[in-house]
Amino acid sequence: MAIIEVKNITKRFGNKIVLDNVSFNIHKGDIYGLIGPNGAGKSTLINIMTGVLESQGGDIIIDGFSIKENPLEAKRRIGLVPQEIALMETVSAYENLEFFGALYHLKGPLLKKRITEVLELTGLEEKRKEKVKKFSGGMKRRLNLAVALLHYPEILIMDEPTVGIDPQSRNHIFEFVKNINKEKGTTILYTSHYMEEVELLCNELFIMDLGKEVASGEKQMVKSLAGGNSRIQLKTFGATRETEKSLRELKGVKACQIEEDSIVLMIEDKEFQLEVLLKILEQKQIKIKGINFQEPSLEEVFLSLTGKSLRE
Numbered sequence: 252m253a254i255i256e257v258k259n260i261t262k263r264f265g266n267k268i269v270l271d272n273v274s275f276n277i278h279k280g281d282i283y284g285l286i287g288p289n290g291a292g293k294s295t296l297i298n299i300m301t302g303v304l305e306s307q308g309g310d311i312i313i314d315g316f317s318i319k320e321n322p323l324e325a326k327r328r329i330g331l332v333p334q335e336i337a338l339m340e341t342v343s344a345y346e347n348l349e350f351f352g353a354l355y356h357l358k359g360p361l362l363k364k365r366i367t368e369v370l371e372l373t374g375l376e377e378k379r380k381e382k383v384k385k386f387s388g389g390m391k392r393r394l395n396l397a398v399a400l401l402h403y404p405e406i407l408i409m410d411e412p413t414v415g416i417d418p419q420s421r422n423h424i425f426e427f428v429k430n431i432n433k434e435k436g437t438t439i440l441y442t443s444h445y446m447e448e449v450e451l452l453c454n455e456l457f458i459m460d461l462g463k464e465v466a467s468g469e470k471q472m473v474k475s476l477a478g479g480n481s482r483i484q485l486k487t488f489g490a491t492r493e494t495e496k497s498l499r500e501l502k503g504v505k506a507c508q509i510e511e512d513s514i515v516l517m518i519e520d521k522e523f524q525l526e527v528l529l530k531i532l533e534q535k536q537i538k539i540k541g542i543n544f545q546e547p548s549l550e551e552v553f554l555s556l557t558g559k560s561l562r563e
């Protein structure tokens with residue numbers, strides 16, 4: 252069942268079209284990746300989804316409630332972890348949670364219980380009395396996440412949650428996303444321009460560029476759109492520049508590189524013949540110790556569909 256239905260969303264700033272007829276469905280329990288380079292329109296779409304901005308066309312239905320017609324019911328189901336950290340610096344983590352809890356109309360023992368739970372979920376129990384200004388960027392992000400969880404949202408929207416944080420906090424956020432999804436069944440919408448994160452976490456995705464859909468659907472299916480290219484790594488010893496040159500000339504080989512103890516080939520699946528490669532290596536008396544096929548990364552998928560790299 253779709254818990255979020257994005258229906259034909261169009262958004263213009265002045266005469267610039269920032270979202271052009273964007274549609275997709277997120278199902279209950281998904282970890283859904285919304286990806287695209289800077290300026291693709293991800294934050295604008297999230298702002299429309301959370302009622303901060305209005306779209307000119309289309310609607311977003313959250314658990315059956317339209318963000319246009321029934322914004323309170325729609326927003327009640329969402330916890331947002333914004334890209335910009337929104338916390339009070341001069342008071343403690345606990346006091347921040349009390350303040351934001353009150354905004355969700357939580358009070359008394361219930362608020363206390365929720366604060367204890369979200370501090371535990373984000374690994375900040377020991378830091379609860381510390382002032383936020385003393386927190387690292389990663390800890391601030393985790394506290395931002397704790398705030399978003401106070402009202403037990405069914406849907407958690409995370410806008411670039413790992414930008415500018417240390418590896419430890421990043422891992423913590425990854426583990427947290429996986430756990431809350433598995434144990435509480437929370438649906439997650441995760442936006443990022445870091446492909447490896449989306450690759451690791453998400454089962455479904457929507458790739459966008461310049462306000463438009465590039466590809467969407469189940470991760471493996473999206474990957475298969477990369478034009479049937481794969482990467483082969485052969486563990487060998489003794490390959491030379493001359494070997495590299497002759498392998499490059501083989502049918503279906505798009506690129507070849509000799510590394511210290513391996514040969515790496517980018518191949519076009521349809522054209523490439525493994526037997527021919529093996530024969531050549533045998534003739535050259537190059538022994539193969541291992542062979543490893545890898546599917547294309549999402550980075551390569553984006554490149555093959557748009558001709559552009561995702562990185563700035």
Ligand SMILES: Nc1ncnc2c1ncn2[C@@H]1O[C@H](COP(=O)(O)OP(=O)(O)OP(=O)(O)O)[C@@H](O)[C@H]1O
Nearest residue numbers: 264269287288289290291292293294295296411444
């Ligand atoms: N308030 C605004 N007025 C005018 N243009 C805007 C406004 N907000 C965003 N834009 C433009 O809309 C486009 C999409 O921006 P948006 O922030 O949604 O992209 P993004 O995919 O979230 O990128 P990033 O990862 O950098 O946040 C950009 O070209 C941006 O300059």
